[in-house]
Amino acid sequence: MQQRAINVVLTGVTGTALAGMLVAGVAAASDDSAPPKQLLSQQAVASQKHEAPQQHTPKSTEKRQAKPAAKDAKSSSKDGKTVKKGPKVLLSGKTIASYFWDDGSGVNGDTGAPAGGKPMQKGLFSSPSWPMHTKVKVTYNGRSVTGFIGDRGPGEPSHRGVMLDLDTYTFRYLLDGKKPASKYNAGSGEGHLKGVKWEVLSWGHGAGKKGKPQPFGS
Structure with a gap:
């Protein structure tokens, strides 16, 4: 038990x-x-943690993508519009201008073809001293014409302050915007324009002197 x-x-x-x-x-x-x-x-x-991709915030992306706007050295902006700059002016002044048309035909006592070697035409001007083929802009009464020196003249009037001889078409256009009665006659009764502004845009390589216009033969 x-x-x-x-x-x-x-x-x-x-x-x-x-x-x-x-x-x-x-x-x-x-x-x-x-x-x-x-x-x-x-x-x-x-x-x-190691495999998680790096994420960039929208702000950092915007900073990388932001680039400065390119500037156009040949133009300027005004009120959101692009304005082209004109050619550089080398020399400027004012003078009394007369008119002529010399095609060597002998009409009105023409003495022969233009001395610059190019035929008489619209925009062909005459200077007593500037180099041939100098590019010149003339302005009067708000109207402008760009031409070149293709002949010598005026002669004796240059000693009285007339330093440019303009072709007939340019002369009449500057006066009132119209066309001459003929190549040899402006048709306005005016023989001279006082206070014509001239601007030299480029000097020619022909015979002549650079600088302010000088009377013929000086």
Whole structure:
């Protein structure tokens, strides 16, 4: 009877010990698996940080794309419109101008073809001193004509301040915007225009002197 009781007690103790060992084994197995999971999670986060592409804010993109507007050295802007600049003026002044048409035909005492070697035409002017083929712009009453020096003259009138002889068409156009009665007659009754503005745009390579106009033969 006493021996049976001892066996029952041992059996209970043994069962309790075995149960405790099983529980401890399960807990130990759980603890062993936890570190690998935690390590894997940390590695995944680190990998995502390295692989994440860099993103630029719209402001930084706009700064990179912004470029200064190019400037046009040959033009200027006024009220949003592009205005072209005219040719550079080398020399300017005012004088009295007369008119002529000398085609070598002998009409009205013509002395021969223009000295510059080019035929008489609209825009061919005569100067007592400037180099042949000098480019000149003349203005009067708000009207302008650009021509060239193609002949010598006027002669004696240049000593009285008449420093330009204009072709008949240019003379009449500057006067009132009309056309002459003929090549040899302006048809206006006017023989001179006082206060004609002249502007030298480029000097010619022919015979003559640069600078302010000088009377004929001086």
